[in-house]
Amino acid sequence: xxxxxVIINGRVQGVCFRDWTKQKAIALGLRGWVRNRxxxxxxxxxxxxxxxxxxxxxxxxQGPMLASVAKVVISELERGDxxxxxxxxxxxxx
Numbered sequence: 001x002x003x004x005x006v007i008i009n010g011r012v013q014g015v016c017f018r019d020w021t022k023q024k025a026i027a028l029g030l031r032g033w034v035r036n037r038x039x040x041x042x043x044x045x046x047x048x049x050x051x052x053x054x055x056x057x058x059x060x061x062q063g064p065m066l067a068s069v070a071k072v073v074i075s076e077l078e079r080g081d082x083x084x085x086x087x088x089x090x091x092x093x094x
Contacts, residue, residue, distance in 0.1 A: 001047060001048065001049065002047070002048070002049070002050045002053045002076070003032075003045065003046065003047040003053075003076075003077040004045070004046055004053055004057070004074050004075060004076055004077060005043070005044075005045050005074070005075045005077055006043070006044045006045075006046065006056075006057060006060055006072060006073070006074050006075075007037075007041050007042070007043050007072070007073040008041060008042045008043075008044070008060050008061075008063070008069055008071075008072050009040075009041050009069070009070045009071040009072070009073070010063075010067065010068050010069040010070035010071065011066075011067060011068040011069075011070075012040075012041065012042045012063060012067050012068075012069060013036050013040055013042065015063070015064055015065075015066035015067045016064050016066070017034075017042050017063055017064060017067055018034045018035065018036065018042065018090045019090070020063070020064035020067075021034040021042070021044055021056075021060065022034060022088055022089070022090055024056060024059050025044075025046060025056060025088045026087075026088050028048065028052040028055060028056055029048060029052065030046045030047060030048040030052055030053070030056060030088060031046075031047040031048065031085050031086060031087060031088060032044060032045040032046045032047050032085055032088055033045055033085060033088065033089045033090070033091045034088075034089075034090055034091070035090065035091035035092060035093060035094055036093040036094075037093065037094055038093060038094070043094070044060070045077070045085070047085065057072065057074060060072055
């Protein structure tokens with residue numbers, strides 16, 4: 001199992017990026033969350049098998065049809081940094 005925090009930069013708000021991310025994560029069986037940030041980025045935490053994490057990171061680099069992703073920043077999280085998350089949710093803007 002692996003957990004990452006991903007920050008997606010570009011035209012990623014107002015293009016259904018959070019809903020799209022939730023659908024992709026659920027399809028892969030990942031746990032975690034996604035939210036908009038006040039700085040215009042989208043932030044997500046994913047937990048699951050390493051291959052599925054690699055897949056969702058690749059998908060986030062493309063995004064939904066109306067998105068224009070400029071950069072994806074990935075941080076590997078240690079067990080102590082993890083939310084005790086079940087399922088996948090959309091969180092409030094932070």
